[in-house]
Amino acid sequence: MNKIVPERFYKLGTQPNEMRELFEYGKKRKLEVGDDKVYDYSLGNPSSPAPAALNDSIREVLGKYSSIQLHGYTSSQGDQASRQTIADYLNKTHGFNCSGGDLYLTCGAASALAITLNAISMPGDEAIVFVPYFTEYKVFVEDAGMKLVEVPCRRTDFQIDFDALESAVNEHTKAVIINSPNNPTGAVIPEKDIIKLAKLLDDAQKKYGSAIFLIADEPYRELVYDDDITVPFVPKYYDNSIINYSFSKALSMPGERFGYIMVSPKSPYHDEVYFSVCGAGRSMGYICAPAIFQRAVPMCLGQTADISVYKTNRDILYNALVEYGYEVVHPDGAFYLFIKAMEPDAYAFCEKAKSLDLLIVPSDTFGMGGYVRIAYCVDTDMVRRSLPAFRKLAEMYGK
Numbered sequence: 378m379n380k381i382v383p384e385r386f387y388k389l390g391t392q393p394n395e396m397r398e399l400f401e402y403g404k405k406r407k408l409e410v411g412d413d414k415v416y417d418y419s420l421g422n423p424s425s426p427a428p429a430a431l432n433d434s435i436r437e438v439l440g441k442y443s444s445i446q447l448h449g450y451t452s453s454q455g456d457q458a459s460r461q462t463i464a465d466y467l468n469k470t471h472g473f474n475c476s477g478g479d480l481y482l483t484c485g486a487a488s489a490l491a492i493t494l495n496a497i498s499m500p501g502d503e504a505i506v507f508v509p510y511f512t513e514y515k516v517f518v519e520d521a522g523m524k525l526v527e528v529p530c531r532r533t534d535f536q537i538d539f540d541a542l543e544s545a546v547n548e549h550t551k552a553v554i555i556n557s558p559n560n561p562t563g564a565v566i567p568e569k570d571i572i573k574l575a576k577l578l579d580d581a582q583k584k585y586g587s588a589i590f591l592i593a594d595e596p597y598r599e600l601v602y603d604d605d606i607t608v609p610f611v612p613k614y615y616d617n618s619i620i621n622y623s624f625s626k627a628l629s630m631p632g633e634r635f636g637y638i639m640v641s642p643k644s645p646y647h648d649e650v651y652f653s654v655c656g657a658g659r660s661m662g663y664i665c666a667p668a669i670f671q672r673a674v675p676m677c678l679g680q681t682a683d684i685s686v687y688k689t690n691r692d693i694l695y696n697a698l699v700e701y702g703y704e705v706v707h708p709d710g711a712f713y714l715f716i717k718a719m720e721p722d723a724y725a726f727c728e729k730a731k732s733l734d735l736l737i738v739p740s741d742t743f744g745m746g747g748y749v750r751i752a753y754c755v756d757t758d759m760v761r762r763s764l765p766a767f768r769k770l771a772e773m774y775g776k
């Protein structure tokens with residue numbers, strides 16, 4: 378039979394999403410054995426409630442704006458006043474100097490990434506991602522017509538391996554995507570490495586006479602748990618930076634779909650890139666991000682959900698897993714732990730965990746084998762209840 382739809386989309390639509398399947402399995406299993414006997418660490422859905430500030434802002438805007446202002450179309454790239462308020466916040470927080478005219482409001486980081494990559498992609502271009510990486514990067518990069526170039530991180534701390542990066546950068550490199558704090562490892566890139574990265578990319582641009590954009594995918598920016606950990610604002614270090622920010626995790630509102638693209642005004646290609654972002658957004662149908670949130674979110678910039686629960690969960694899990702004999706790199710941010718599977722096949726390891734009703738995700742989903750991701754954005758009670766299962770799992774491997 379002749380194919381009538383693109384094979385690529387058909388495949389993406391039918392291909393199982395392992396995390397979702399595990400989550401669905403968990404729901405069914407809870408009906409069989411009881412809610413409290415299944416330890417579901419599958420999804421990165423924030424468990425801490427949205428802060429009162431967000432709900433208060435929504436109520437306030439409902440009373441303050443007209444129906445057309447709340448539910449009507451805004452400018453395609455987002456309401457000018459909302460964009461300016463966000464730009465002012467960035468300037469105040471990071472000592473930067475951008476304006477609303479550098480921002481494009483989006484449906485979360487996912488559409489920001491898809492738009493950004495389409496906006497900069499030219500035939501033959503390559504985009505570098507660091508392995509392990511958020512699964513959807515492959516979809517977005519390849520859909521934008523770029524070649525995905527996978528560069529492994531250092532296994533010891535999941536930070537950038539600069540030798541590996543240097544050998545991957547070439548005259549075709551158009552984008553490097555970083556994600557700090559990281560999904561799935563929880564690693565936060567320190568300032569010294571951002572400085573080194575900026576220098577490496579600047580040198581490569583000079584060497585090849587090209588433009589290489591550093592895309593900072595930042596849905597977890599605020600999710601860091603220790604005073605000595607900071608997340609550098611990359612446009613201060615590298616001119617060809619593009620921020621892809623999302624409010625999904627910081628404000629616990631992933632279902633509302635809201636974020637932005639910020640094209641650094643310091644980029645020599647700023648105008649070309651910004652207008653190409655507007656054009657890519659238009660061509661992909663991603664215009665006019667949700668209007669209520671364009672009004673409400675700028676009123677609670679700098680606020681977050683109570684992230685102390687994630688710190689508590691991280692500390693309980695990290696300490697217990699180390700004690701039980703797991704190999705774990707201490708995660709500084711996001712709400713993920715990335716641990717070494719106790720056998721080479723992470724799928725087999727996760728199946729054993731599943732037999733104990735412990736639902737964890739094999740790292741193959743993130744571009745590398747041998748590890749598992751634990752999404753600890755869950756109730757602390759569940760974390761405590763799950764510890765005997767983690768202990769038993771380690772014992773199954775003679776630990």
Ligand code: PLP
Binds near residue numbers: 484487594622624635
């Ligand atoms: N980038 C990373 C690294 C993520 O983990 C996620 C979501 O989990 C996204 C992007 C997409 O986030 P959003 O909900 O803002 O589209």
